[in-house]
Amino acid sequence: MIGLGSTAPRQFAFTTRAHAAVDDATGEPIGLDDVDTRVGWLLDxxxxxxxxxxxxxxxxxxxxxxxxxxxxxxxxxxxxxxxxxxxxxxxxxxxxxxxxxxxxxxxxxxxxxxxxxxxxxxxxxxxxxxxxxxxxxxxxxxxxxxxxxxxxxxxxxxxxxxxxxxxxxxxxxxxxxxxxxxxxQGPPRTSAMARLSAADRQLAQITAAGRELVLTVKLPTCPAPAGRAQWRRVRLTAAIPGHLQGRAVTDWHLPTLVLDRKGLLWRCAAAELVPVGDLGSATVAVGVDWSPSTLGAAATAASGPDGLSSDYRGVTYDDRGLGTKLARLQAEGQMLHRKAARLTRLAATAPPEVRAQLEAKIAVLNEHRTAVGVKRGKINRELGFHFARQVTDYAEAAGATVIAVEDLTTLETRGHGRVNNNRAAQSARRKATAALAHTAAGVGIAVVSVPARGSSAQCPGCDEPLARPGGYHTAWCSGCRVGGNRDHVAGVNLAKRALLGKRKVTRRRGQLPAIRVAEHAPVRRSRDKNGPTPSRPRHRRVRRSLPTVTPRLGVTPNRHVPAPRASVWDTVKHEPPQGDAGSRGTRTSPTPATPVADSMRST
Structure with a gap:
């Protein structure tokens, strides 16, 4: 039985790097370059x-x-x-x-x-x-x-x-x-890494002291050690990342050691205490719909004495242009792959001297493709955690205790063309789901997976097919008189399925809690204030004054066109004419209307 305010341990991962190293027996400092070399011998x-x-x-x-x-x-x-x-x-x-x-x-x-x-x-x-x-x-x-x-x-x-x-x-x-x-297929290649968690204190041990982690690990002193004397303990010190300081961490696990372009990298894991969310008592849920145009959209649904209700107003995640950058990097990686494959076919039948040149080019292309993959991985991680933070803040503001996401195992992108299908299939949905589960657990909100079929095609009120009066991204039900953004309506359906199936949750180790059956109940449109107001950027006053510029001789100056009105305050004062270089506070005397009228009469 889960009580109010109860906590439970959960594991999470992070990375860090050592900034100091000493010999554990003598206490003499060791250069980080020497540590990288000795770790490289161990990984080899x-x-x-x-x-x-x-x-x-x-x-x-x-x-x-x-x-x-x-x-x-x-x-x-x-x-x-x-x-x-x-x-x-x-x-x-x-x-x-x-x-x-x-x-x-x-x-x-x-x-x-x-x-x-x-x-x-x-x-x-x-x-x-x-x-x-x-x-x-x-x-x-x-x-x-x-x-x-x-x-x-x-x-x-x-x-x-x-x-x-x-x-x-x-x-x-x-x-x-x-x-x-x-x-x-042939046997897979093994990665050059050392999972120290499989060993015990005779090989490695880790302790936390203040804001630092101290790892003591036994490393070889030469590429081919011949005895125990050529394995010596090294004490490495690394800083605990700032976002982990002050958290209720109960245990620090031994890291996995890898070498990258910057040197030795620790892939660590730790356990902390987090609030436990009670799915059985959930009354407000947030549904997250994965969208082909953006990473996802969210909407809320609430259960009360009168049944389920929703305002049908959700929020759409703004990826800040990272999705476009990912698509560009994906196209670049595919182009490099095709070029390397073509050069490989040419090198198979080329003379020896030409083959050497082609192999050198192939190596460069493969190196560039690996760098592109590293960039995509970093952007996917940044995109996933940024999305998770926005959805978690939205759920907190709505008072939700459960977030429902579409089951990725049943979600397949089809009907959008070969290029868009490929982009959607390689999007950061799975990383975003893991990041959302991690971020939401920190504030006591549970994340469950619900069936995805029909969430964007059926009405949350009557469970009938929705019409598309405005195209793909709009949805409307003429019977219930509800509709709006297609992804927001899908979010309401997902939140409804989480609230109706909260007593039938299946839990499997290593996976999210899952609701397998999609039940239906009418969701009425509510105009009550039961959800957070989506943030909108405020209008900013536009300064229309232009600096005085001395025109260059022989050059026709460009005419500066003022920006459109940005708020009602712009209508208070007279709008300066085009090309006026004075400030907004300068009052220009308008041309009297009488001479103009007399000149018109005279014509």
Whole structure:
């Protein structure tokens, strides 16, 4: 039972960098460049050992064992990757004469088991789809059992792999049986990183002192350490980010060490206490609709003694031009990919001297494409958290305790053209959902996923199809006399589904609480003030005075046209004529009307 004011722990991630390093035994300072070099040696050992282990285990029997979840004695495999690998006897091999501590081996096996367990699900789905795949038509028959169902987007990706596999092989020689993941693709590359969370205090430990984090980790002193003496402890000190200072953090977890262009980067995790939102007592909900034109829009719905009501006035997120920038970077990355692929085909049949030049160009293109991907990742993160903050503030102002978002697993963009479909599919929706859940949990607002089907096409009042009198972005119901922006109406539908299904929430570990069934109840239009007023920019007075400029000889000066009126205050004083260089406070004497009238009579 959740009581009022109760709290619960939740984990979150952040990044930081070390600003000081000392030898833990002698206390002598160590340069950060030397630390980066020693961490690079550690990552090289981990990546080489992980790659060798994955290549050795890239066999169908490996995925059969992982899919069964049992060891040779029939016991259930533990959740910890390094413990499961030790029980199965899957240990990495190191070069002769190189000594590596057993805790580093734990890190290697934990990372390898994470990748193999993810690919085991893909192997199972591919095996089921290959049995229903027709190489002649390239189509997959519908599933006959519920256990063979996979998400539509996931199935399309596997179908493309099966089509490419059938084209590479002889069509007549393709067996009608099962195809495994080891038949279609090679072993994946292992990332150069060290997940210290798989180890214990013998390899690394972390403590918080004031506004700093102190990480003590054992690093090699040479590329190929031959004994324990060539592994020494280094004490690294990093600052806690400013947005985490003052928060109720209960535990700091060991980070993941990676190297980027700036040096050593800590990818840390921590646990804190946050207020718990009670879904069962929610009376006001905010629905978030993902839009193809912008990232999303939000609207509110409230339940009371008279049923559900809404003012049908929502807010649309303004991405400040970041969406346009993302589309440009995506097009640039695709262009670089096409160019590199074309040069690769040319290099395959080119003479040796030309091939060397083409390979150099290909390397430059791949480097540029990687940089574009890094930029897109940073913009997506900024976009997601900015969107999450705006929606959370909107929900707080409305007094909502639950935010409903569309279920991304059932949301597929279609009917907007190939380019727009691709842009919408690669948008930051999933990152925005994670950022929204993180930001809203900090103020005690729960985020749930609701079904997306029909949210933009059905009326919240009568559940009938909506008309589109003004085009795609408008919606109107002639029976209920409600309508407006299409995304705002969809937000009302999503908020309604959250309020009606608040007693039927399904919770799964690692996922948002979900409402699987979309129930209907009429939502009446309310004119009461039960929602926040959308912020609008105020009109600013426009200064129409122009600085006095001495015209240059021989150049025809441009005539300055004043800006349009910005507020009612502009009508108080006489509007200066075009080309007037005086200030607004200067009163110009108007031309008398009598001489003009006399001149008109005389004509």
């Amino acid at each position: 050992l981990i990546a080489a050992a992980g790659g060798e282990l994955v290549s050795r285990l890239w066999q169908p029997v490996t995925f059969e064992v992982l899919a069964a979840g049992r060891d040779g004695a029939g016991r259930r495999l533990p959740a910890q990757g390094h413990v499961a690998a030790a029980r199965l006897g899957w240990n990495p091999h190191y070069p002769t004469g190189v000594y590596v501590p057993s805790r580093v081996t734990r890190v290697v096996t934990a990372q390898v088991m994470t990748s193999l367990r993810t690919l085991a699900y893909r192997d199972t789905a591919m095996t089921a789809l290959s049995e229903r795949f027709d190489p002649a038509t390239g189509r997959i028959a519908p599933p006959t059992r519920a256990a063979d169902w996979v998400p539509a987007g996931f199935a399309r990706g596997l179908q493309r792999q099966l089509v490419a596999h059938s084209r590479r092989t002889d069509t007549d020689a393709v067996p009608a049986g099962r195809v495994r993941i080891t038949d279609i």
